[in-house]
Structures are given as structure tokens and as C-alpha cells.
Amino acid sequence: MSEITLVEAVTQALAYELAHDENVIVFGEDVGANGGVFRATEGLQKRFGTDRVLDTPLAESMIVGMAVGMAAEGLKPIAEIQFMGFIYPALDQIISHASRLRNRTRGRLSCPMVIRAPYGCGIHAPEHHSESTESILAHIPGLRVVIPSSPTRAYGLLLAAMRDPDPVIFLEPTRIYRKIKQEVPDNGVALPLDRCFLLREGTDITLVSWGAMLTETMTAAQNLQQQGINCEVIDVATIKPLDIDSIIQSVEKTGRCVIIHEAAKTCGVGAEIAAQLAEKALMSLRAPIQRVTGFDTIVPLYKMEHLYLPSVARILNAAHEVMAFE
Amino acid sequence: MSIQSQTVAEFAITYSRFLDAEGHPTQDLPESLKNADTLRKLYEYMVLNRTFDAKAVALQRTGKMGTYPSSAGQEAIGVGVGAAMQEGDVSVPYYRDHGAHLIRGGSIEEIYLLWGGDERGNDYATLKQDFPVAVPIASQSLHAVGVAKAIQYRKQSRAVVTFIGDGGTSEGDFYEAINLAGVWKLPVLFVINNNFWAISVPLSEQTICKTLAQKGIAAGVSGEQVDGNDVLAVTYATEQALKRIREGHGPHIIEALTYRMCDHTTADDAKRYQPPEEVESYKKEDPILRLRNYLVSQNLWDEEQEKTLYARVKQTVEQAVHAYESIPDQPPTAIFDYLYATLPHDLIEQRDILLANLGAHHE
Numbered sequence: 001m002s003e004i005t006l007v008e009a010v011t012q013a014l015a016y017e018l019a020h021d022e023n024v025i026v027f028g029e030d031v032g033a034n035g036g037v038f039r040a041t042e043g044l045q046k047r048f049g050t051d052r053v054l055d056t057p058l059a060e061s062m063i064v065g066m067a068v069g070m071a072a073e074g075l076k077p078i079a080e081i082q083f084m085g086f087i088y089p090a091l092d093q094i095i096s097h098a099s100r101l102r103n104r105t106r107g108r109l110s111c112p113m114v115i116r117a118p119y120g121c122g123i124h125a126p127e128h129h130s131e132s133t134e135s136i137l138a139h140i141p142g143l144r145v146v147i148p149s150s151p152t153r154a155y156g157l158l159l160a161a162m163r164d165p166d167p168v169i170f171l172e173p174t175r176i177y178r179k180i181k182q183e184v185p186d187n188g189v190a191l192p193l194d195r196c197f198l199l200r201e202g203t204d205i206t207l208v209s210w211g212a213m214l215t216e217t218m219t220a221a222q223n224l225q226q227q228g229i230n231c232e233v234i235d236v237a238t239i240k241p242l243d244i245d246s247i248i249q250s251v252e253k254t255g256r257c258v259i260i261h262e263a264a265k266t267c268g269v270g271a272e273i274a275a276q277l278a279e280k281a282l283m284s285l286r287a288p289i290q291r292v293t294g295f296d297t298i299v300p301l302y303k304m305e306h307l308y309l310p311s312v313a314r315i316l317n318a319a320h321e322v323m324a325f326e
Numbered sequence: 327m328s329i330q331s332q333t334v335a336e337f338a339i340t341y342s343r344f345l346d347a348e349g350h351p352t353q354d355l356p357e358s359l360k361n362a363d364t365l366r367k368l369y370e371y372m373v374l375n376r377t378f379d380a381k382a383v384a385l386q387r388t389g390k391m392g393t394y395p396s397s398a399g400q401e402a403i404g405v406g407v408g409a410a411m412q413e414g415d416v417s418v419p420y421y422r423d424h425g426a427h428l429i430r431g432g433s434i435e436e437i438y439l440l441w442g443g444d445e446r447g448n449d450y451a452t453l454k455q456d457f458p459v460a461v462p463i464a465s466q467s468l469h470a471v472g473v474a475k476a477i478q479y480r481k482q483s484r485a486v487v488t489f490i491g492d493g494g495t496s497e498g499d500f501y502e503a504i505n506l507a508g509v510w511k512l513p514v515l516f517v518i519n520n521n522f523w524a525i526s527v528p529l530s531e532q533t534i535c536k537t538l539a540q541k542g543i544a545a546g547v548s549g550e551q552v553d554g555n556d557v558l559a560v561t562y563a564t565e566q567a568l569k570r571i572r573e574g575h576g577p578h579i580i581e582a583l584t585y586r587m588c589d590h591t592t593a594d595d596a597k598r599y600q601p602p603e604e605v606e607s608y609k610k611e612d613p614i615l616r617l618r619n620y621l622v623s624q625n626l627w628d629e630e631q632e633k634t635l636y637a638r639v640k641q642t643v644e645q646a647v648h649a650y651e652s653i654p655d656q657p658p659t660a661i662f663d664y665l666y667a668t669l670p671h672d673l674i675e676q677r678d679i680l681l682a683n684l685g686a687h688h689e
């Protein structure tokens with residue numbers, strides 16, 4: 001079997017579900033003939049036809065609002081928002097309707113849909129193409145927010161998202177769209193939502209991250225290993241709802257925790273993780289929790305983006321600080 | 327059964343141009359376009375637009391620029407509209423009207439800086455009142471009506487010009503903007519660059535409207551189509567529209583028909599979706615060629631002038647590239663320093679962390 005990239009794993013999952021569930025409809029801006037600006041829907045329109053894979057006019061609120069209607073009718077809309085930075089016109093439909101229809105109608109109507117969006121730094125594109133504002137969405141009751149960090153998890157988690165009975169925001173880290181290759185069997189087997197993944201076992205510190213930042217996090221863990229510091233690495237994967245139990249279990253073992261995310265610090269998902277650890281595992285902590293995050297700045301244009309992005313060095317600093325605490 | 331009804335309103339959209347694809351006049355030119363210097367200036371700025379733009383694409387290909395949106399084939403729109411604007415008017419652009427920026431006195435270096443990933447490109451040295459390029463499609467249309475409201479409130483005779491693509495006219499923001507502009511009779515001109523594509527989505531999948539100008543009708547806003555590859559048509563329509571706007575007659579829409587003779591941006595591959603026959607058929611519509619043919623036929627332009635112009639433009643662009651490449655980096659703290667008028671305390675702390683980390687790096 002040949003190895004595929006994260007973006008190819010997304011295509012593979014979409015194709016699998018299109019082939020196996022006739023209610024699945026894929027749409028968005030440029031997803032048809034062009035196969036998406038990142039080629040995530042490459043070949044799908046050709047294979048499944050213009051009934052199943054559709055280009056829409058350019059309007060994000062329209063895309064999500066229409067998806068609400070389709071979902072309520074029992075279809076499985078899988079919408080692409082071209083970049084996370086362009087999801088904002090659709091927030092009204094996401095927050096006011098997609099997340100609420102089930103609750104509002106006491107379960108009579110619901111919104112099983114997936115909104116996919118590439119997100120994060122790293123592609124030298126203009127402003128708004130580097131956003132990681134996942135915590136805005138994680139804050140909204142009724143939504144699931146899922147972020148894959150490898151081809152395997154992209155395939156398995158996207159399948160799970162498409163089979164979930166509720167709306168799922170599926171954020172795809174552009175920085176690692178083509179960085180890692182893995183063998184991903186096209187067997188239709190989903191991975192569990194709402195669960196963390198343990199990427200590395202260790203005893204000294206728990207490093208918690210998701211998406212593209214796991215690249216820097218794993219590098220930091222390897223560096224720390226050489227210095228005799230043994231890190232456990234957790235991929236949160238579903239940032240809402242949060243699998244805090246798995247994180248607590250790890251922190252009970254290591255007694256130390258560093259949370260790493262690309263998004264700005266204030267009210268980031270790291271704050272929620274830290275708060276829950278403080279509520280539920282304070283006595284297991286041997287040092288204060290540290291967060292290594294993007295600064296509370298607008299993501300700079302690409303020349304200065306590296307200053308914004310948490311570096312391996314910043315993760316190492318935080319880890320050393322946590323280890324040195326007595 | 328047939329019921330009785332009567333027509334209560336009727337609408338029409340006109341289309342105009344002065345030069346056909348070969349540069350033959352299709353009608354008499356208005357007085358304002360008979361001036362040889364005016365015509366030559368339009369030509370020169372279109373050539374400058376195409377040249378600096380091709381250089382930006384070349385810089386991107388060699389890793390010296392980020393993703394860049396070319397305006398190849400569409401120069402007549404930015405240049406023509408910009409030429410008809412006055413000092414003090416406000417441009418609220420998107421990313422394909424660089425020609426307007428240049429002919430209004432903006433610099434090439436600013437454009438290079440912005441697309442080279444440097445925020446200073448938006449800190450215009452001369453066009454202090456203009457908005458920066460809006461990347462979120464159609465969001466700028468609403469800013470334009472706000473600017474127009476401010477101008478109206480102060481009873482000034484300035485005008486606002488905002489640009490948008492054909493795809494952009496599908497966004498709610500665009501409809502909201504033209505509606506408000508109509509209701510409040512605001513001094514704003516909406517220029518639609520209809521290049522028939524929104525990345526890979528053809529106009530036919532964007533709307534079934536026969537024209538985009540007619541979108542104004544539902545908002546009570548007048549609109550017209552012009553040949554967007556005829557810089558004279560664009561310039562004249564803009565002059566007339568701005569005159570009416572300044573006289574207090576309210577907003578207007580100009581839909582300029584053109585074609586995207588380039589990839590959507592350097593990150594795109596238009597060969598995946600633009601039919602080659604279609605691209606080929608628009609080559610003969612080229613706005614630069616068309617005006618040159620006309621100028622030559624009127625004995626207003628010759629080989630010598632052409633050579634001199636290209637040499638001068640080449641030098642201008644080279645100087646801009648040099649300025650762009652030799653500008654010192656922004657200080658790292660710049661990512662904090664423009665967020666607020668005064669940096670709040672929590673960000674002072676974060677800025678210190680950034681500096682401390684850089685220090686550690688440099689050791």
C-alpha cells in the first residue's frame with residue numbers, strides 16, 4: 001500500500017463516505033472541477049457527479065445556512081469553507097442555528113453536518129489565511145470541534161465526523177497537509193471522536209497539543225529525551241468536547257503539564273484544559289501548568305509569522321521551567 | 327384564464343465602449359478623452375501595471391514574494407477608474423485594482439511589500455485616505471458605504487470608489503452595501519471587475535443574472551456595463567458617475583467586462599478549469615494592445631515612444647524591486663506595537679517574552 005498525505009487522507013475519507021452513504025453531499029467554493037484550493041476534493045466531482053459534489057456561489061453564510069436546511073431534511077452536508085479566516089461570515093448560521101436546531105426543537109430536527117476548513121500558519125498567503133481561532137467554535141454549546149494531526153487520524157476522524165449525528169467543525173492544519181505520509185488503509189474504519197490520542201508515553205511531563213503544533217511538540221519531546229526528560233505527548237484531537245480524563249490520567253502519572261497551541265493565548269483551548277486540571281487534578285500537579293501559545297497578536301503576515309508561532313525552543317524553555325519548579 | 331396586469335416598472339442596462347478589440351473607434355470620443363496627454367498617460371500606466379505585475383509573479387516564483395494576485399488583462403479597470411478619481415476621493419479596493427493605486431500616486435514598493443508579507447505595504451505614503459486591500463471578499467463594500475456616509479455627513483464633495491469581483495457580488499455584504507447606499511443616497515461608486523471567474527467558478531455558476539450591473543436595480547441603484555478592456559470606456563463611465571455622485575445623485579454601479587488572463591493567484595493553476603479556447607479568444611481583447619493600436623492610428627504614438635516607455639517602466643520597476651528587497655526588516659516587536667493605540671499591560675508582558683526568547687536564540 002502506498003503512503004498518503006493528510007490532505008489525501010481527507011480526500012480518501014470523503015470518497016469513502018460518498019460511495020457508501022447516498023445522503024452525503026460535498027460542496028463549497030472551488031471544490032468541483034478545481035478539487036478545492038488545496039485539492040482536498042480532487043477527483044471527487046468527476047467520480048461522483050455534480051449532484052454529489054458541487055461548487056457553490058461565493059458566500060459562506062449561504063453555504064452553512066443551506067447546510068442547516070439540508071441536514072434537517074436528512075441529508076449529510078459536508079461543506080468546505082475555503083480557509084478558516086473566511087468562516088466568520090458563517091458564524092451566525094453556525095452559532096445561531098447549526099449548533100442549536102436539535103435543542104431548539106427538542107430533538108425533532110437536527111443538524112448532522114461537517115464543516116471542513118483548512119487552518120493555521122505556514123503557507124505564505126495573504127492575511128486571513130493563517131487563522132487558528134478554534135476556541136471561538138469550541139466555546140459554542142452544541143458543536144464538536146475536531147482537528148487531525150496525521151493522515152491516519154484525518155481519515156479516521158473525518159469518517160467519524162461524517163457519521164456523527166451532530167454538527168462537527170473539522171479543522172485541517174495546512175502546515176502539515178503534505179508534511180507527513182502514512183499508509184492509511186481505505187477500510188472505512190472511523191476513529192473515536194471526543195477522545196485524546198496518546199502519541200508518546202513518558203513519566204516526567206505531559207505535553208498536550210493538537211494539529212500542526214504536534215510537529216514541534218514531538219521534536220521537543222525527542223530533544224528532552226536526550227536530556228533525560230521523559231515526555232508523554234497527548235494529541236487532544238477533539239478539542240470540544242474535551243477528553244479531560246485522559247489528560248488527567250497522564251498528569252497523575254507525570255505531575256507536570258505543558259500545553260502547546262498555535263492560537264492566541266487568552267481564552268485559548270489551553271486555558272480550558274488548564275482550568276479543568278486545576279479543578280480536577282490540582283493535587284497531582286508538582287508544578288504550575290505552562291502554556292506555550294501564539295501571542296495575543298494578530299497573526300503577522302508571513303515575514304514575521306515565525307515570531308508568532310510557538311517554537312521548539314519555547315516549548316523546551318517551558319519544559320525546563322516546569323522541571324525546575326520545586 | 328388571463329388576468330389583467332400592467333407594467334409598473336421597467337429597467338434597462340446599457341453597455342458602452344469607444345474602442346473595439348482592434349482599437350477602432352466605435353463612436354466619437356468625448357472631449358475629455360481627446361487630449362493626447364490623457365490618452366498617453368492611460369497607456370503608460372497600463373504598461374506599468376502589466377510590467378510591475380509580471381515582476382511580482384516572477385519574484386514569487388523565486389521565493390521572494392508570497393502568494394500574489396496578478397491583474398494581467400484587467401489593467402484597464404484599475405487604471406481607468408483611478409484616472410477618473412480626484413485627489414481626496416477614497417478608494418476601497420480589493421486585490422485586482424493595483425492600477426488605480428499606481429495612477430493615483432501610490433507606489434509599487436508598497437504593493438510589493440504587502441504581498442511580500444510585510445504590513446508596512448499598507449502604510450501608504452501618499453494615499454493616506456485609501457483603504458488597504460480587503461482580502462475577505464465583499465467585506466470592503468460595507469466599509470465604502472461607511473466612508474460615504476461620513477463624507478455625506480460632512481457635506482463634502484468627495485466620492486468613494488469601491489471595487490469587487492464578479493464572485494464577490496454573491497456575498498451578502500455586497501447586497502447589504504448597495505441597498506444602504508441606495509436608501510441613504512450615498513456618494514459611492516461600486517466598480518465590478520467581471521472577469522468571468524471566481525477562482526475556478528465561472529460566472530454562470532455564480533448567478534443566472536444576465537448582467538451584474540442589474541443587481542443594483544433591486545436596490546434602486548443605477549448601473550451600467552462597460553467594456554472593461556477599453557480603458558476609455560472605463561475612464562469615461564467613471565468620470566460621469568463621479569460627477570453625478572458629487573452632485574448628490576447618489577450611488578452607481580459600473581460593471582466592467584474583462585477576462586482574467588492569469589491564474590487566480592500564484593497559488594492557483596487556471597489550466598485546470600479555464601477552457602484554452604476561451605483564454606485564446608480573449609487574447610485579442612487585450613486592453614493595452616487595443617489602446618496602442620488606437621494611439622498609433624491617430625499618430626499619437628510611435629516605435630520610438632514605445633521603446634522609451636518600456637525602458638523607463640523597466641527602470642521604475644527595477645528601482646521598486648530594489649527598494650523592496652533592501653528595506654530593513656521590521657523590528658520583532660512590531661507584531662505588538664500596532665494592535666492598540668497604547669499597548670495593554672498583558673501584552674507588554676508577552677512582548678517581553680518574545681524579546682527574551684529572541685535573546686536566547688541569538689546566544
Ligand SMILES: Cc1ncc(C[n+]2csc(CCOP(=O)(O)OP(=O)(O)O)c2C)c(N)n1
Nearest residue numbers: 086422461462463491492493494523524525
Ligand atoms: C469571504 C471570503 N471567502 C473566500 C475567499 C477566498 N477567495 C479569494 S478570491 C476568491 C474568488 C473571488 O472571485 P471574484 O470576486 O470574481 O474576484 P476575482 O478574483 O476574479 O478578481 C475566493 C473564493 C475570500 N478571500 N474571502
Ligand SMILES: [Mg+2]
Nearest residue numbers: 491492523524
Ligand atoms: Mg472574478
